[in-house]
Amino acid sequence: MDIVGRRNWYFLLSLAIILPGIISMAFFGFRLGIDFAGGDQYNLAFTQPVQASVVQKEMDTFNVEATVQQAGSSGVLITTKPLSSAQETTIRADLAQKFPLDPSRSSYAQVGPTIARELVVGAGGLIAIASILIVAYLSIRFNYKFAICAILALLHDVFIVTGIYSILGKVFNLPLGEINTLFVTAVLTVIGFSVHDTIVIFDRIRENLRQASRLTFEQNVNLSIIQSLARSVNTSMTVVFVLVALFLISPQNIKGFTLALLIGIISGTYSSIFNASPLLVVWRRLDPR
Amino acid sequence: MRVDRRLLALIAVVAVIALFLDGFAYVYRLATNQPLTGPIRGTPTLSIPFLGFEQQIYVHKGLDLQGGTHLELEITNVRSGITAPAARDIAVAIIERRVNSSGYAESVVRPEGQNRIIVELPGVNLEQAKQILGKTSYLTIWKWVPGTPDAATLQELNPKDAQKYPGYKPEPTGIDGSMITNASRSTDTNTNLPDVAISFNSRGSDLFCAFTRDRVTHPQGSPENKLAIFIDKDLVEDANVISEICGGSGIITGGFTAASAQAMAIQLNSGALPGTVTLASATEVGATLGASTVKLSLLAGAFGLTIVILFMLLYYRLPGVVASIALLLYAAIVLAIFKLFGITLTLAGLTGFILSVGMAVDANVLIFERVKEELRAGRTLGAAMEAGVHRAWPAIRDSNISTLITCFVLYFFGAPLIKGFAITLAIGVGVSMFSAVVTTQQFLQILAGLRPARRLAFYGVQAPKAA
Numbered sequence: 001m002d003i004v005g006r007r008n009w010y011f012l013l014s015l016a017i018i019l020p021g022i023i024s025m026a027f028f029g030f031r032l033g034i035d036f037a038g039g040d041q042y043n044l045a046f047t048q049p050v051q052a053s054v055v056q057k058e059m060d061t062f063n064v065e066a067t068v069q070q071a072g073s074s075g076v077l078i079t080t081k082p083l084s085s086a087q088e089t090t091i092r093a094d095l096a097q098k099f100p101l102d103p104s105r106s107s108y109a110q111v112g113p114t115i116a117r118e119l120v121v122g123a124g125g126l127i128a129i130a131s132i133l134i135v136a137y138l139s140i141r142f143n144y145k146f147a148i149c150a151i152l153a154l155l156h157d158v159f160i161v162t163g164i165y166s167i168l169g170k171v172f173n174l175p176l177g178e179i180n181t182l183f184v185t186a187v188l189t190v191i192g193f194s195v196h197d198t199i200v201i202f203d204r205i206r207e208n209l210r211q212a213s214r215l216t217f218e219q220n221v222n223l224s225i226i227q228s229l230a231r232s233v234n235t236s237m238t239v240v241f242v243l244v245a246l247f248l249i250s251p252q253n254i255k256g257f258t259l260a261l262l263i264g265i266i267s268g269t270y271s272s273i274f275n276a277s278p279l280l281v282v283w284r285r286l287d288p289r
Numbered sequence: 290m291r292v293d294r295r296l297l298a299l300i301a302v303v304a305v306i307a308l309f310l311d312g313f314a315y316v317y318r319l320a321t322n323q324p325l326t327g328p329i330r331g332t333p334t335l336s337i338p339f340l341g342f343e344q345q346i347y348v349h350k351g352l353d354l355q356g357g358t359h360l361e362l363e364i365t366n367v368r369s370g371i372t373a374p375a376a377r378d379i380a381v382a383i384i385e386r387r388v389n390s391s392g393y394a395e396s397v398v399r400p401e402g403q404n405r406i407i408v409e410l411p412g413v414n415l416e417q418a419k420q421i422l423g424k425t426s427y428l429t430i431w432k433w434v435p436g437t438p439d440a441a442t443l444q445e446l447n448p449k450d451a452q453k454y455p456g457y458k459p460e461p462t463g464i465d466g467s468m469i470t471n472a473s474r475s476t477d478t479n480t481n482l483p484d485v486a487i488s489f490n491s492r493g494s495d496l497f498c499a500f501t502r503d504r505v506t507h508p509q510g511s512p513e514n515k516l517a518i519f520i521d522k523d524l525v526e527d528a529n530v531i532s533e534i535c536g537g538s539g540i541i542t543g544g545f546t547a548a549s550a551q552a553m554a555i556q557l558n559s560g561a562l563p564g565t566v567t568l569a570s571a572t573e574v575g576a577t578l579g580a581s582t583v584k585l586s587l588l589a590g591a592f593g594l595t596i597v598i599l600f601m602l603l604y605y606r607l608p609g610v611v612a613s614i615a616l617l618l619y620a621a622i623v624l625a626i627f628k629l630f631g632i633t634l635t636l637a638g639l640t641g642f643i644l645s646v647g648m649a650v651d652a653n654v655l656i657f658e659r660v661k662e663e664l665r666a667g668r669t670l671g672a673a674m675e676a677g678v679h680r681a682w683p684a685i686r687d688s689n690i691s692t693l694i695t696c697f698v699l700y701f702f703g704a705p706l707i708k709g710f711a712i713t714l715a716i717g718v719g720v721s722m723f724s725a726v727v728t729t730q731q732f733l734q735i736l737a738g739l740r741p742a743r744r745l746a747f748y749g750v751q752a753p754k755a756a
Contacts, residue, residue, distance in 0.1 A: 104577040203684035242593035
């Protein structure tokens, strides 16, 4: 199997998925959850089926920029602009009176504008700091070329997940594609997993390079990928199984979270096999020292 | 490398402790004569008196898992004369009092950043939470005079506190919290001991001057020498008056430690919040919703573990058995750590845990793949296992350390939700390294020493053809 030789095809496949995502992010941005945009969100459960359109009509009377989405047959998700304490109490009392509300299965969240701004800055900063420290560690253990290739693979995964979510949330207008704090957690998890995966293959390359052999660098990298393929696939498969199960049974409010993890883990496995290591070869060709 | 008896003993000790902590609720039920099923009374607490060890052992569930209200409050327009962090600490103390006096168990009030306060109220909905926080506490200063408290006083104050000194009763001085403009911890310039500086408005100043002038005439230590501070119904301070305090500001001295002086200052400030407190964010989760999330996570966890074990058994055969035992032990240790250190589990935290299970499996997979390679190359079982662990180690080390770096960044710079994720992932990664290089490795060495375990087919490898 020659993975390194066909590297351009694999790079192309990655680009084909990333580019639409980047275009979508640049032109449409994200569908922001209240964590980032600020606002109030009611996740209401009813004891009988209720249509979202009926609740929407009721919410429109309050004039609070409410959007109501169906969440299961007897549940709705209401998002509004930031409400005052008095408004919130009035709306809640009104809904409880007009619909068969089940408070013990409902949830509510409110995020003020200052907190939202901090979270946006914080999330970007966390990814940057973590990346820099990982580059530093990998530069010590391997060398800076390995470190930068690992980070490129990591950024690939971040762009795939965020790009797909921009498309889901803005182009298809699905609530699933909402960006919130849980989504940030998912991206951070993906980062951890992606680097983890890449390092395992890099370790193999490091080991094979130390042994005297007649193989070229390119052949060596390809051999290392093949040697660790069973492990890469096996480990990812077990995690993917768990995530698919989680996705299927998870309630509406965390489905987006499990889906982001699922996409990210698959992307992470792909990028460590088909991008990170072949990139080493490309770099070596450009700069054969 | 042979079987190391000390390491085996270590594994055994860790396993026994972990299982003991995991099943501690049952030990506690037996010890307190409770039935083994049904709701538990009290909080399971482990105390070992001669070590001075006392710790509650149970899984602390986050609000998203048990239902309740999480509030983030912000203090603005801080009263002049105090810094934002000082105002934050005063507000924390006041809100803590209000929450505690409302009698809600396991509530948390803690400072966050420069001017924020986090309030967590399990089992409370947002409306109730707003009522609790909106309640103001009322500070009053009393004096002790000979006599017995009448019914009206016993109604107004906590009877136990009102009858603290037999033969004396508390009498109002007319001074209350609204007259105190500020109180802060300070240090006596002569003795270098901590004391409390207090300032009054003009009316408070006059009343306090007359009150202290009268009190110092009584001998030190007598109840009549004391200044009793009540907040709502409770006696919170009962200090000696050493000299009269006039002129609008004064010092309260007398046997304070730095901490108790700080506490006294906070109590004196309790009349009013030191600024405007606004709601920055709120989350309310219904109890049943939380419970169903827990059920879901447990289901996913059990399902995931089953798949992983099945896969390991089918793919790696005999070593798969070793890995499964190591994994179960791993899960038991992590759960025990969560219980022992009171780590609060949230949905994000559970995700971190599930991810760390994936990484624990990975360490085993890495080792077994290497062992297979070595076996194919014709090494003996013992040598192959030793080489397998040895060669897999750099990959396990480097990948886990980079994950720990990420956890570190998340924990120190992340929002509270992300912190929970970082802690559980870091614990999981740490334990998984122990599990892979100590548990799996030792179990493999035991296998290598057993004659019936030596058939290569048990390892999913065909015997190498004679070269």
